[in-house]
Structure formats: structure tokens, C-alpha cells
Amino acid sequence: MDWKWYLFSFEGRINRSLFWAYVIPLTVALIAIDIYADSPLGELSTPSLLFIVLTLWPSLAVQAKRWHDTGRSGWWTLINLIPFGGIWALIVTGAFPSDANTNRFGAPPNNSPTKGVSEGT
16 A cells, blocks of 8 residues: 555545544554543643644545545545534444445445545546
8 A cells, every 4th residue: 555645635535434544543543642642531631732743634534535536636635624524424424335436536435444445536
């Protein structure tokens, strides 16, 4: 897999398994950082905020490619900025099936998590 494309490019499509392969470890790492930093429940520690800043670009890139896979523009990532928009974004990107046909963002990705990338044109 082309990790540079996967983590830093906003072009192309990825399937749900590659999306979750990014989101789950990221979430576990964030929780572990908060536990290690002994931050109060509901508050982010300084190490957590630094982690979020460092992973912001890859997170947006992965989510944009997943929006592309459902046939929507990557600009839909902005829905995270409105209240409860992140919940809708997680539902669409994490649960909605891939567009089975080639769309304006490229061919459908393979079903294999290790080969599930399709670079855009």
C-alpha cells in the first residue's frame, strides 16, 4: 500500500475496512494518552491535544477518501464542525457501503484491506 497516498492525499477512494483500520488505532492511542496523562474525564490533556494536532491532516485525508467512496465530495468533512455533525460523519463514513461503480473520484476500491485503495484521477 502507498502509505503516503493513504495518509496525506485527499484524492481517490478507500473502503470501510481501511477507514476503520485508521480510526480504531487512532482512538485507542488517544484514550491511552489520556489515561497515561491522568487527565480528568471529559478533558483533553496537553499530550492529547498535541496528538490530535499531529494527526489532523491524515485524519482529514482518510475521511475525505471515505466520503469519495460513498460518492460524496471530500468537503463533507466540514460537517464535523457543526454540533453532532461528527456523529453523522462517522455513520456515513463508517457504515455506508461503497459506491459499487466508478464515480468521479475513481474506481471502486478492492475489498481487501491491504489492497483497498484506489487512487483518483
